[in-house]
Amino acid sequence: MLGHEKSEVDLERLNNSAPLLYNHDRSQRDNxxxxxxxxxxxxxxxxxxxxxxxxxxxxxxxQDVRDGILRNVSVSYKINERExxxxxxxxxDTYRVTSWTPMEIxxxxxxxxxxVGIGRSDEITPPPNQNLNPQRMEKTKPKKLExxxxxxxxxxxxxxxxxxxxxxxxxxxxxxxxxxDNHADHIEVRDKCLDDPDVTIDAARKLLLDSIGKQEQPxxxxxxxxxxxxxxxxxxxxxxxxxxxxxxIADKDAKSSELYGYTLLEMARKSLExxxxxxxxxxKRELVGRAFTHSSSDFPKLLENNSRxxxxxxxxxxxxxxxxxxxxxxLSDFKTxxxxxxxxxxxxxxxxxxxxxxxxxIGERSETIKLATYGKLFSIxxxxxxxxxxxxxxxxxxxxxxxxxxxxxxxxxxxxxxxxVMADGTxxxxxxxxxxxxxxxxxxxATVGAGRTAMRIQKDGVATxxxxxxxxxxxxxxxxxxxxxxxSETDPSQANSRKPNPVRNAAxxxxxxxxxxxxxxxxxxxxxxxRFDTIEVGYLDGVAAPxxxxxxxxxxxxxxxKVRIDAAAAPLEHRTMYKNGG
Numbered sequence: 001m002l003g004h005e006k007s008e009v010d011l012e013r014l015n016n017s018a019p020l021l022y023n024h025d026r027s028q029r030d031n032x033x034x035x036x037x038x039x040x041x042x043x044x045x046x047x048x049x050x051x052x053x054x055x056x057x058x059x060x061x062x063q064d065v066r067d068g069i070l071r072n073v074s075v076s077y078k079i080n081e082r083e084x085x086x087x088x089x090x091x092x093d094t095y096r097v098t099s100w101t102p103m104e105i106x107x108x109x110x111x112x113x114x115x116v117g118i119g120r121s122d123e124i125t126p127p128p129n130q131n132l133n134p135q136r137m138e139k140t141k142p143k144k145l146e147x148x149x150x151x152x153x154x155x156x157x158x159x160x161x162x163x164x165x166x167x168x169x170x171x172x173x174x175x176x177x178x179x180x181d182n183h184a185d186h187i188e189v190r191d192k193c194l195d196d197p198d199v200t201i202d203a204a205r206k207l208l209l210d211s212i213g214k215q216e217q218p219x220x221x222x223x224x225x226x227x228x229x230x231x232x233x234x235x236x237x238x239x240x241x242x243x244x245x246x247x248x249i250a251d252k253d254a255k256s257s258e259l260y261g262y263t264l265l266e267m268a269r270k271s272l273e274x275x276x277x278x279x280x281x282x283x284k285r286e287l288v289g290r291a292f293t294h295s296s297s298d299f300p301k302l303l304e305n306n307s308r309x310x311x312x313x314x315x316x317x318x319x320x321x322x323x324x325x326x327x328x329x330x331l332s333d334f335k336t337x338x339x340x341x342x343x344x345x346x347x348x349x350x351x352x353x354x355x356x357x358x359x360x361x362i363g364e365r366s367e368t369i370k371l372a373t374y375g376k377l378f379s380i381x382x383x384x385x386x387x388x389x390x391x392x393x394x395x396x397x398x399x400x401x402x403x404x405x406x407x408x409x410x411x412x413x414x415x416x417x418x419x420x421v422m423a424d425g426t427x428x429x430x431x432x433x434x435x436x437x438x439x440x441x442x443x444x445x446a447t448v449g450a451g452r453t454a455m456r457i458q459k460d461g462v463a464t465x466x467x468x469x470x471x472x473x474x475x476x477x478x479x480x481x482x483x484x485x486x487x488s489e490t491d492p493s494q495a496n497s498r499k500p501n502p503v504r505n506a507a508x509x510x511x512x513x514x515x516x517x518x519x520x521x522x523x524x525x526x527x528x529x530x531r532f533d534t535i536e537v538g539y540l541d542g543v544a545a546p547x548x549x550x551x552x553x554x555x556x557x558x559x560x561x562k563v564r565i566d567a568a569a570a571p572l573e574h575r576t577m578y579k580n581g582g
Contacts (some may be wrong), residue, residue, distance in 0.1 A: 521582025
């Protein structure tokens with residue numbers, strides 16, 4: 001039997017929006033007919049205030065309640081603790097439940113007890129045609145209707161009510177087991193569903209699908225056998241790290257190598273010995289020669305790796321600015337490639353009702369770009385290794401890397417200074433292109449403003465492009481002038497005037513001394529290459545870095561290295577650039 005002392009009944013679940021069901025059926029949404037608003041104990045009896053759903057499918061149940069047809073209540077509960085009340089030899093023992101938790105309340109067709117039901121403490125007298133509040137189940141007294149929430153008697157659940165709840169739970173467990181019949185690998189999930197009375201059939205099905213999805217994540221099926229590094233491999237890595245440390249090109253997070261104190265000659269000897277080559281009777285020149293030419297020697301590779309690292313370091317360190325106002329491109333081969341112009345659609349046409357859409361066209365003008373290879377050789381003699389001259393393997397490649405970056409920069413600035421002819425037969429900067437100032441003048445609020453206006457009003461056919469300048473490109477001779485102009489709050493050309501500077505912060509200043517060689521007075525405005533076509537810098541397969549190749553020297557007593565880069569630069573559009581000759 002169930003205890004009804006306040007200390008024996010845990011009403012937390014009911015008072016936390018527990019469901020109001022029809023016949024204890026949690027499997028169907030239609031049978032979830034409301035929610036428990038409040039539950040309490042009073043004089044050894046349980047009461048609850050519930051709110052009924054407005055859904056159409058609940059209307060019939062609610063009408064039965066109003067008409068006094070459906071007036072029985074049952075409670076589903078969970079036993080927490082119990083104690084033996086009476087021990088019987090021929091009949092089952094009697095237990096008193098000293099701690100239990102009501103889980104939900106149901107309106108049922110078969111009552112749990114004759115004293116358990118809706119308004120059972122008063123006589124039910126549902127008046128016909130009475131306009132009752134559809135949100136409440138009324139508690140009524142003889143000859144008087146009180147507009148209050150219902151009081152539901154949840155006294156001890158026995159006999160038929162308990163039997164009905166048990167049958168529904170058995171039905172739920174049978175259905176859950178059937179779902180998991182062909183999924184023996186998910187028994188643990190099944191047991192969790194069975195143990196939790198709040199898990200519906202639909203919820204159990206979803207939990208099974210989630211478990212199957214996790215189990216079927218792709219897994220590696222191939223086998224791999226890994227063996228530890230050989231002594232020769234360990235030595236090669238340590239030697240490469242030692243050279244990088246000594247030459248200053250090691251990564252900042254790298255640790256010092258145990259071979260830090262080895263000379264290049266000692267590394268050459270060790271590399272041969274670890275590959276089974278005896279060096280007992282070799283002089284220094286022969287030892288170095290064998291270290292480069294022996295088929296199993298690691299010495300050439302570790303030197304090449306450090307030379308390549310130094311070359312790339314130099315390439316990244318080069319103080320080049322062309323990357324800021326150009327676009328990087330990908331060229332798959334050394335053939336001539338075409339780049340379509342910036343042609344745009346005109347404004348859209350009005351399409352009347354039942355009218356047809358017309359095709360628009362984009363200009364067919366295009367520019368071309370073609371790769372070329374740029375490079376040089378440098379050699380390292382045996383004497384450099386014998387003399388432990390690390391600069392030959394690091395400083396020379398580093399400078400070659402800077403030279404590679406400078407070469408690409410030269411290609412870009414030669415476009416600006418040489419003013420090449422475009423596909424339309426007109427020079428890049430030309431009056432016919434509306435991108436060349438009629439008379440040269442130094443950068444000022446008036447001249448920069450005029451250039452900005454010229455770019456904004458550029459047209460493609462009849463469409464105005466409204467291009468705004470992002471960069472002000474100047475020679476070194478105009479660097480200070482440009483900075484004063486674009487940073488001043490007032491117009492620098494107006495002495496003792498508080499007139500605002502209309503071009504303050506109008507563009508980002510880029511300075512390059514290559515421009516001075518052509519003209520120390522000419523300056524340029526350029527658009528953002530991420531929004532408009534300006535100048536493209538193309539690389540073979542998009543690799544914007546130089547390559548380093550190595551071969552044994554034949555004409556020299558040592559090893560030869562070749563640094564090369566495959567690159568090209570071409571102007572794509574004249575309307576995104578403006579020149580003032582100064």
